[in-house]
Amino acid sequence: MIKVCTSTFSLANPSSINTYLEQGGYSAWKKIIKDKTPKSEIIQLIKQSGLKGKGGAGFLTGLKWSFINSNEKQRYLVCNSDESEPGTCKDRDILRYNPHSVIEGMLIACYAIGASVGYNYLRGEFIGDQWVVFNNAVKEAHEYNLIGNKILTSDVSIDIIPLIGAGAYIVGEETAMLESIEGKRGMPRIKPPFPAVQGLYGKPTIINNTETLATVPYIIKNGEVWYKNLGINDSVGVKMFCMSGHLNQPDVIEAPLGIPFSKLLDQCGGILDNKKLKAVIPGGSSVPVVKGQDIIDTPMDYESLMSIGTMLGSGGIIVMDESTCMVSVLERISRFYYAESCGQCTPCREGTGWLYKTLVKIKSGKGTQSDLDLLNRVANQIEGHCICALGDAAAMPVISFLKNFWNEFEYFVDKKQSMVI
């Protein structure tokens, strides 16, 4: 079994600095400080490792780092721990069971992009658990002089500062997060300029997901070839897969990219109560749903999932059995995006409302055939017409649910009741 971000999870006192140090933790950081490793060398190594962002977009991490505008002296790193894509529950475990890997990854990233401050933004709902653990880990790292002023008596000074949100899905969008750190409503910014050029307080900023940054120390320590070879076939590296829904043992599994879906299913004890697999949303609720039969043998990596019309996204895999009413699930998804739209762009603000209200109408048995067409039309009018991806996130489920389960929606409109009840 491969363990990267999860390597401390099953140990006693997983979050303590001593546990992490015993596992060789902070050795990558100490070596960088001691050798005064050139920044370009670190960026090059992360590029060659093929590490991709694990928050959803899957952009090459090293490439992102190389975009930093180095003409500006003040630069920032932001770690995105606003884990809130429905179906995703991996960063919550990294933050509470392996917080020092996040800190070490943030330090290395700060060093590589020339940032003196790295903020870790945790979602507000983590205040009772992860917030406490992460703050304590930062305190420990200070005591060991691994962060702060003149780290390990070198001339490197980097602060790692935890921040807390207060409940807003949209803040997971990187520019909305910058707005939130600036103390404003979380409303996404128009890009360009990209954050690497003009980010937090107008200064160059790199934003990476928690799991991405937690992976960085292990790549520096074990080398880019080691990381590359962790995948299966052409896939590079590992991913934490969040397995939820109708499973006998829902779980978060760290596994090589390219692992067949059927294997992940087996590791979760199969479908709940031995029912049949009906549908899967493989990357958080905003990616397209696929039929069970289309994904069962599919390797779980970016390209293979693309080839069956969906995405790996955040790795939030929602599994649905044959008893699932697809109309009800889509209504729930649409309710969420309607509630969480920030309201800045008209197609999203109005469109998400139309989608939700139309689905409520269908589910209450008052829908007509033309409402199904309306759903498709509204979804297509949102997609690609907004500042950020929330509108697309609301539209993609609608389009894919209708495409893959059209007969079930037609049945509901026709018979005024669900096909599965």
Next chain:
Amino acid sequence: MNDKNNFPDNLIEEIDAIKSKFPSDKSKSAIIESLLIIQHHNNGYLNEDLISSLADFLNVTKIDVYEVATFYSMFNLKPVGKNIISVCTNVSCMLRKSDDMVSYIEKKLKIKVGESTKDNKFYLKNEMECLAACNGAPMMQINHINYENLTYDKIDKILDEINND
């Protein structure tokens, strides 16, 4: 807590510590975490006086603070019950019957979602977000502590324990 202009010393200390996380000319950045702390010291809700006080203290406009207080779902702008219950009803939890859990709690506490109990012990928040504990579905947070793999029996036990506290 004093609603008017002056925060108690311990609160001032906490807000100063939050301010020190940001560049000295960016005190606006301290609004969110400060509001969370102020709310915590004020029985779980905010009012206009407190919002004004924080604006004065941080030297920002009242609307700066007010727009934050109204945007983020964890801020309550009216009094709520002491223990805040958020049941996740997003997709993963819905598939594991979270809607039944909500109905059960509503019946047990004799309130609807969005309401507080008469004795002010509980507030059942209308939670829209996924609470990132999908492998523990169905789940709820009470005062931001997770309770996972819920059953009716489990809910009884948890709520009765808090009620008898």
